[in-house]
Amino acid sequence: MVPNCISHNVCFLVDATHLKSKNDWKSDDMGSWKNNGVQHLQFVLQDNNVYSADEIQSECEGEPYTMKRIYYKNKSSPDVKKIVSFLEEHSQTIFIQYLFDGMELTVHPSAHGNCKRKRSSPYVRTKESTVQQLRHESSAQPPKAAYHTVHKEKGGIMKAVSISDLPRNRAQAKYARRGHTRVKSFDKIDSLTIMLEQCKRQQMNRNEQPFIREITGAPELRCVLAYDWQLDDLATFCTDPEEMSIFGADPTFNLGRFNVTVTSYRNLKVVDKVSGHHPAMIGPILMSQTKTFSKIISLNKETRGILAFGTDGEEELYKAMKCSFPYAVHLRCFNHFRDNCKDKLKSSNVPEEAQKQFLFDVFGRRVGEIWEQGLTLNFALFVL
Secondary structure (H helix, E strand, O other): OOOOOOOOOEEEEEEHHHOOOHHHHHHOOOOEEEEEEEEEEEEEEEEOEEEHHHHOOOOOOOOEEEEEEEEEEEOOOOOOEEEEEEEEEEEEEEEEEEEEOOOOOOOOOOOOOOOOOOOOOOOOOOOOOHHHHHHHHHHHOOOHHHHHHHHHHHOOHHHOOOOHOOOHHHHHHHHHOOOOOOOOOOOOOOOOHHHHHHHHHHHHHHOOOOEEEEEEEOOOOOOOOOOOHHHHHHHOOOOOOOOOOOOEEEEEEOOOOOEEEEEEEOOOOOOOOOOOOOOOOEEEEEEEEOOOOHHHHHOOOHHHOOEEEEEEEHHHHHHHHHHHOOOOOOOOOOOHHHEEEEEEEEHHOOOOHHHHHHHHHHOOEOOOOOEEHHHHHHHHHHHH
């Protein structure tokens, strides 16, 4: 038994081990309660005496306890308070106090706060044990049958101990059946099957541009994700020798056993107002077990004429791009190049001050509001 429909100042000591569910005490047929805060009190029990945290001495050998006290205010009748106290070390024993600030009265629950209908039935929280049983029945039979099964087993309107013992309505059974109240398992989900299905669906839908362009199963599993406008942009901005954007590729992360390589380029027809530079755009995305870019060329043959590509210096990535874009010049990422130089100086046991001076001389540095150019910029200007 749990307290329900309280109309007087009263206290209860509840043994949760005798409840069908440990949280059934929260359903007392008095509508919604607002949590007004939680308080933790520490004390020590020694020689049948209780000492608070302020009185605990370092040499005290008693067993420490923590009391958790939760303060509630009834939403239908704000003058009604509820205080729940229990020891965190022995949470099965719960002390519940119902307090009325003014006159003692019977609480009439109001409608749920999320309900938009003007005339709605009062909201009463269903016991957790009832919800669990409804969830179990809904997994094996339709919501209507599950609702009536649980309603009958709980005694129905005539024999139920409290309103919260009964399921609320059929909608609650439908909610449980849809899986909102149970944990979903992803162990049986086949990601490859889902991707193949999405690819076929997008290719058949003529009103929508496909994004999953191609999935190859042999000799290795490989997937290309790209819109037509991305491929057209590569052919437009990365193949013109007079005004050219560098085609960048970065194996950003691994998705299981697959490499996810994100490509990028700059839209030369647009200029950012703040930076004054052409904005960087995301290009095709490749998922594969080995790094290859031949599938981009098969989707748009003009992309074979890409004139420059940039990488982080990874040898395998460089070979794959050089094979796919034979006319392109390989450029290294400047930040990766600087980091490699810094790591090499550290591994060579060069003094820290000498490392900084070397990096300043090669890559330049900022002194106040003035940028001092390094050897890399001068070398680049000489080559141009």
